[in-house]
Amino acid sequence: MTPKARKKIRYIFKEVTIVATIFAVVFFGGRQANSWLGQKALNDTGIAFQPYEAAVEQAIESGKPVLLEFGAVWCGSCRKLNSQVMADERVKQKIHDDYVAAHVEWTNEQDQPVFQHFGVQSFPQVLILDPNTGSYYRIPTTFDPEEFLKLI
Numbered sequence: 001m002t003p004k005a006r007k008k009i010r011y012i013f014k015e016v017t018i019v020a021t022i023f024a025v026v027f028f029g030g031r032q033a034n035s036w037l038g039q040k041a042l043n044d045t046g047i048a049f050q051p052y053e054a055a056v057e058q059a060i061e062s063g064k065p066v067l068l069e070f071g072a073v074w075c076g077s078c079r080k081l082n083s084q085v086m087a088d089e090r091v092k093q094k095i096h097d098d099y100v101a102a103h104v105e106w107t108n109e110q111d112q113p114v115f116q117h118f119g120v121q122s123f124p125q126v127l128i129l130d131p132n133t134g135s136y137y138r139i140p141t142t143f144d145p146e147e148f149l150k151l152i
Helices: 003-044 052-062 076-086 089-098 109-118 145-151
Strands: 066-071 100-105 125-129 136-139
Touching (some): 052 066, 052 100, 066 109, 076 089, 076 145, 089 145
Antiparallel strands (some): 125 136
16 A cells, blocks of 8 residues: 555544544434433423422322323423423422322433323323323423413
């Protein structure tokens, strides 16, 4: 192999390494940042979301339906729902007064059976569940707090 060919191979290898490194940083770092932002948006709602099983038990005891929010911490639309709708003071009050709230998280392995049970394959999704009969209905996705209040 000629010195010129070796130099060209080293140059190509170096370029591929740089591109692969940039891709890895953007892909993995971006996902971590989105997950952090999503968890922050969920926490900032101020809603006392419970795990599914606990919410159903509390709903049976209280006689209230369960408001199930399905999402993923890395999901931009889920973050938008939480920051624009769920964090609205009127929405929080309505949920507090009339529902037991549960968040079902895609990244939580224990929540996967709940996603499967309700046939949820995309998110965000909000369902209202009657804990006594098991019947439920889906709320159309909206990012408008006024519209969301009318739907629940």
